Amino acid sequence: MSGIDGSVVLLGQGNANDGRFGVRASRLAELVNFGIPVPATIALSIEAVRMIASGHAPDTEKILDPFGPETLVSVRSSPGGIDWGGAPTFHAVGLNCAIHEELCNAHDPEAASKLYFDFIKSYAVRVARLDPEEFEALTASCPDVFGRLARAKSLYAKCTGESFPQDMGVQLTHVLRSMVRAWEGPTAHLLRSAHGAPENAGLGLLVQKTVVATKSGEGDNGFGAVSGADPESGSRGLFGNFCPGCISVARVEMPESSIKKLSPRSSSDLEKHLDLLRRRKQDELEIDFAVANGKVWVLDARPIDCSVQAAIQIAVDLAESGLISKESSLGRLEPDSIARILHPQVDRSRAYNVIATGISASPGAASGAVAFSSQAAAEYAARNESCILVRIETGPEDIKGMHFASGVLTGRGGITSHAAVVARGLGVPCVAGASDIQFDARMQALISPGGKIFREGDSISIDGTRGEVLEGAVPLEKPGLSDAFRIFLDWADESRDMEVRANADTPDEVQVANSFKADGIGLCRTEHMFFDEARLTVMREMIFADSDSERRATLKQLLPMQRSDFIELFLNMQGRPVCIRLFDPPLHEFLPRERDEIKELADALDLPDSRIIARMDELREFNPMLGMRGVRLGITVPEIYEMQARAIFEALVEARRRGHPGTPEIMIPLVSANREVELVKSSVDAVAHTVRKETGETFDYKIGVIVETPRAAIRAGDLAANSSFLSFGTNDLTQMTYGISRDDSQRFMATYVARGVYPEDPFATLDKEGVGELLLLAAKRGREANPDLVLSICGEHGGDAATIEFCRKAGFNYVSCSPFRVPIARLAAAQSAIRNRSDFRR
Numbered sequence: 001m002s003g004i005d006g007s008v009v010l011l012g013q014g015n016a017n018d019g020r021f022g023v024r025a026s027r028l029a030e031l032v033n034f035g036i037p038v039p040a041t042i043a044l045s046i047e048a049v050r051m052i053a054s055g056h057a058p059d060t061e062k063i064l065d066p067f068g069p070e071t072l073v074s075v076r077s078s079p080g081g082i083d084w085g086g087a088p089t090f091h092a093v094g095l096n097c098a099i100h101e102e103l104c105n106a107h108d109p110e111a112a113s114k115l116y117f118d119f120i121k122s123y124a125v126r127v128a129r130l131d132p133e134e135f136e137a138l139t140a141s142c143p144d145v146f147g148r149l150a151r152a153k154s155l156y157a158k159c160t161g162e163s164f165p166q167d168m169g170v171q172l173t174h175v176l177r178s179m180v181r182a183w184e185g186p187t188a189h190l191l192r193s194a195h196g197a198p199e200n201a202g203l204g205l206l207v208q209k210t211v212v213a214t215k216s217g218e219g220d221n222g223f224g225a226v227s228g229a230d231p232e233s234g235s236r237g238l239f240g241n242f243c244p245g246c247i248s249v250a251r252v253e254m255p256e257s258s259i260k261k262l263s264p265r266s267s268s269d270l271e272k273h274l275d276l277l278r279r280r281k282q283d284e285l286e287i288d289f290a291v292a293n294g295k296v297w298v299l300d301a302r303p304i305d306c307s308v309q310a311a312i313q314i315a316v317d318l319a320e321s322g323l324i325s326k327e328s329s330l331g332r333l334e335p336d337s338i339a340r341i342l343h344p345q346v347d348r349s350r351a352y353n354v355i356a357t358g359i360s361a362s363p364g365a366a367s368g369a370v371a372f373s374s375q376a377a378a379e380y381a382a383r384n385e386s387c388i389l390v391r392i393e394t395g396p397e398d399i400k401g402m403h404f405a406s407g408v409l410t411g412r413g414g415i416t417s418h419a420a421v422v423a424r425g426l427g428v429p430c431v432a433g434a435s436d437i438q439f440d441a442r443m444q445a446l447i448s449p450g451g452k453i454f455r456e457g458d459s460i461s462i463d464g465t466r467g468e469v470l471e472g473a474v475p476l477e478k479p480g481l482s483d484a485f486r487i488f489l490d491w492a493d494e495s496r497d498m499e500v501r502a503n504a505d506t507p508d509e510v511q512v513a514n515s516f517k518a519d520g521i522g523l524c525r526t527e528h529m530f531f532d533e534a535r536l537t538v539m540r541e542m543i544f545a546d547s548d549s550e551r552r553a554t555l556k557q558l559l560p561m562q563r564s565d566f567i568e569l570f571l572n573m574q575g576r577p578v579c580i581r582l583f584d585p586p587l588h589e590f591l592p593r594e595r596d597e598i599k600e601l602a603d604a605l606d607l608p609d610s611r612i613i614a615r616m617d618e619l620r621e622f623n624p625m626l627g628m629r630g631v632r633l634g635i636t637v638p639e640i641y642e643m644q645a646r647a648i649f650e651a652l653v654e655a656r657r658r659g660h661p662g663t664p665e666i667m668i669p670l671v672s673a674n675r676e677v678e679l680v681k682s683s684v685d686a687v688a689h690t691v692r693k694e695t696g697e698t699f700d701y702k703i704g705v706i707v708e709t710p711r712a713a714i715r716a717g718d719l720a721a722n723s724s725f726l727s728f729g730t731n732d733l734t735q736m737t738y739g740i741s742r743d744d745s746q747r748f749m750a751t752y753v754a755r756g757v758y759p760e761d762p763f764a765t766l767d768k769e770g771v772g773e774l775l776l777l778a779a780k781r782g783r784e785a786n787p788d789l790v791l792s793i794c795g796e797h798g799g800d801a802a803t804i805e806f807c808r809k810a811g812f813n814y815v816s817c818s819p820f821r822v823p824i825a826r827l828a829a830a831q832s833a834i835r836n837r838s839d840f841r842r
């Protein structure tokens with residue numbers, strides 16, 4: 001190793017921040033250059049460490065030369081990339097019986113003996129590879145630290161056949177080799193490749209002088225870790241710990257101890273260092289420090305590990321103090337991380353027990369009693385008690401229960417299943433497809449893979465962010481939206497050049513969308529308006545109508561309900577765009593499923609049970625999602641779309657009378673042929689004509705298509721001739737392009753992703769190669785046929801950052817996503833615009 005030029009440098013004297021020595025060396029070299037006091041530190045280059053790995057002996061004389069005799073050192077990893085790990089720091093290398101005795105005489109004998117014991121233990125386990133449990137047992141069985149130290153020395157000698165090495169050079173050689181060995185091990189390899197490290201990722205090493213106070217000196221002595229901002233809130237100040245003591249090793253099982261124990265002088269020195277770092281690094285850092293006889297030394301520095309809330313506050317503060325641009329501050333957060341502050345989360349600092357896992361279908365966490373039916377959920381809500389609605393899968397009849405529940409758990413279903421879509425819309429946490437948990441309908445029980453049984457009323461928690469089901473009611477952390485959050489997102493709006501709309505169907509969802517400043521409604525799924533109990537019955541009457549006239553009569557009852565929904569929607573959106581999708585699901589979704597529901601319906605409609613069952617049989621389809629739904633229903637039973645069109649136009653007239661003009665967008669679902677658009681368009685135009693005549697009002701509206709079938713994408717040129725807009729419904733489009741049921745994909749998706757069949761779940765992030773190609777093809781053909789064509793996406797992918805980037809690059813006008821993802825989409829759209837702007841200033 002000694003033959004390599006510049007492979008071992010003293011920070012401050014050689015150039016250690018050119019990447020050859022790893023990231024920690026670069027960072028510490030910068031601190032030295034800034035004039036911050038760092039204890040003498042030798043950096044070993046990645047090349048030098050490779051030589052140690054290949055069997056060369058490290059030149060310990062050369063490494064130790066700058067430290068002088070009887071110095072203790074720490075050995076730290078300096079990996080080639082941030083987040084690539086590396087073995088933990090080795091402290092107090094060089095400690096032997098003679099130095100231990102000196103430390104006992106000069107300082108606190110108990111602290112010195114604990115330090116020696118800890119060093120022998122680390123060395124025994126990590127270098128000599130002795131059984132860690134035997135040393136743990138010593139800690140447990142021997143409270144007296146002096147006795148423990150003596151027993152550790154004997155144990156070491158007994159297990160290795162040699163006494164503990166006393167020579168600093170020998171200790172250092174073996175410590176360096178053990179750090180290299182750990183880096184080469186398969187676990188370390190696996191961990192760093194998960195963080196994107198290449199196969200030949202390199203490790204540098206740092207050997208740093210340990211700070212030891214002198215006996216006679218005055219002032220603070222000890223070690224700690226501090227940052228210039230609160231890791232929880234991001235507010236500025238000195239936050240961290242200080243542990244008084246004479247030998248400053250830093251961060252070895254550092255006991256909680258208040259930073260207030262520091263003298264004002266040391267605190268002010270630390271503040272100065274942190275402030276300098278903040279200005280020079282344009283970031284809030286956390287530092288490990290040591291104080292000896294009142295002098296503060298900085299041992300290490302790293303980006304502060306903080307909450308999302310704090311990261312936003314810090315980014316805003318840095319920009320407001322002029323250290324970084326607004327654009328740069330927006331780039332400091334992963335868009336998805338924002339989800340964590342919009343919903344309550346499991347407090348991970350407390351104990352919890354995961355009983356099953358599923359798909360993270362809607363973020364946030366909730367605790368409550370198990371409720372196996374909507375009825376039970378309603379009863380819990382009436383008693384003001386929180387509950388988790390547990391269903392094998394959900395359907396329209398469960399929406400009521402989902403409103404009442406604090407969370408939803410299903411045994412089947414993926415990221416775009418009914419439960420997932422509705423829960424995200426409501427902002428209710430949901431774990432879907434928890435297939436390892438058994439749903440025993442007969443026993444009304446949930447049985448965990450470990451055999452634990454949960455019955456109605458038993459407490460469970462779900463973590464929709466991680467897709468976990470937890471035992472009991474675990475403590476949750478409340479969300480909190482700060483002023484900084486609002487400022488941050490307002491900056492995002494200044495930067496973005498693409499609209500972000502919300503998928504919202506109910507007044508509650510519209511209100512959330514508004515509170516998150518959505519630019520409009522990109523998808524109002526009108527069928528969700530019929531799930532209210534009173535409407536469901538009328539809807540069912542319509543389904544059971546014997547004749548067209550009977551059907552028209554029931555639709556007449558639904559008309560005022562729809563009209564009032566739309567009036568509310570238009571008024572709430574105050575002239576901002578609203579895209580209303582005509583009725584989409586197959587009719588049978590509105591029929592009862594369970595025996596007692598059939599009975600109830602028969603009573604309500606005054607029909608025999610057999611009539612209900614017969615009608616259900618008539619409507620039964622082998623593959624309803626590919627059957628009579630969407631525009632197929634609209635053409636076969638045209639009265640439904642006619643009623644909806646009338647409700648939209650009458651509501652529009654009323655909203656305009658109340659001072660809220662707007663131009664509604666009417667969207668046709670599940671189109672596969674241009675003639676479908678022509679037929680619906682002429683029927684809607686006719687209704688508009690009638691309403692204009694009846695009311696004496698003029699108004700505009702737009703008609704467009706939700707592109708959900710591959711054929712619609714391919715024939716986008718034809719469709720665009722009759723459409724003002726095409727909005728890609730990528731949930732169904734993904735389902736139909738892959739031929740994978742969006743409700744059943746969870747059975748194999750995890751295996752498929754794990755085995756690299758698909759890089760990611762295509763229902764979560766857009767499959768750019770396949771579905772994405774269809775989007776690009778359709779966009780091109782559509783815009784060629786109609787240059788004013790408005791393009792957008794309204795499938796669940798509309799809230800995914802990578803998909804947003806894709807759509808922006810493809811020239812889409814807007815993305816639309818569930819209301820709680822609107823802030824995420826606003827940030828992602830801004831980041832995409834900034835990335836692609838040439839004048840971006842850091």
Ligand code: PEP
Pocket residue numbers: 421523525584708728729730731732733794795796
């Ligand atoms: C879609 O298919 O992408 C879509 C938005 O419609 P839904 O999820 O209601 O089927």
Ligand code: MG
Pocket residue numbers: 708729731732
């Ligand atoms: Mg769809």
